Amino acid sequence: MNRLEKANKKLSEFNKIVMGEENVKPEDRKLRAGVDLGTSSIVLSVLDQNDNMIYGAFEYDNAVQDGIVVNFMESVNILRRLKEKAEKQIxxxxxxATGAIPPNTGQKSTKVVSNVIEEAGFECTGVVDEPTAAAKFLQIKNGTVVDIGGGTTGITIFKDGKIKKVVDEATGGFHMTLVLGGSYKIPNDEAEKLKRDKAKEKEVFGTIKPVVEKMASIVKKLEPEVEDPVIVVGGATNFEDFVKTFEKELRxxxxxxxxxxxxxxxxIAMFDPKDK
Structure with a gap:
């Protein structure tokens, strides 16, 4: 998994940029942007023409549900703030900018994402499906990319650099939040904060483990088409025991x-054309 090691190095560097631990020096260059309108957060990533990471930032939101934009103006306002912040820093x-949607969510979803990006002040250069964007960054030609976002589990199976199968189901991080809220009898916003509390991770994961097992079962249903390696991405996978639980169910x-x-x-940013 040499490619994964290289990806991990880049991801660690990008995390430092997002956390403000590395400052970007202003200079004239061609810039490309990716917009990820997620269920729990909106992320803006900026690359140069050589795929060097220039800038990244995110803001938590409630404007998207199950991968679908449900509050247009909130999404636009968040993205405008992220854009202004990025331009000031850079x-x-x-x-x-290029956007993305969960697989198989249709032309309507593509149009809404494009409109959010345009309304925020970008020219939208395209909208791709999320697991395909993940595979491009990871340089995957053969394998199964499972993109677990806030609202959906998106699966894309690649064979010889081509998409073999695409599946999307409405099970994601928000469903973990619902389970937590029901178990602890607390509102969803409190459950979301509890889910992100690293000090209570073991306790939380014990409660939401059945949701992770369901996510794995979605992939398992695709056998024998599942290609190795299986790579999970997305914020909902940020639990220490996530992979172990997923492997046990998926085998x-x-x-x-x-x-x-x-x-x-x-x-996503890598799909914003280099030669515009």
């Missing part, structure tokens, strides 16, 4: 990159 205007070796929540946003 010292250069961001003119174009395949499973890999998870470092900072899996940033894999898809970086892949």
């Amino acid at each position: 010292g250069q205007e961001l003119t174009t 395949h070796k499973v890999y998870k990159p470092a900072y899996p929540q940033f894999v898809t946003p970086l892949g």
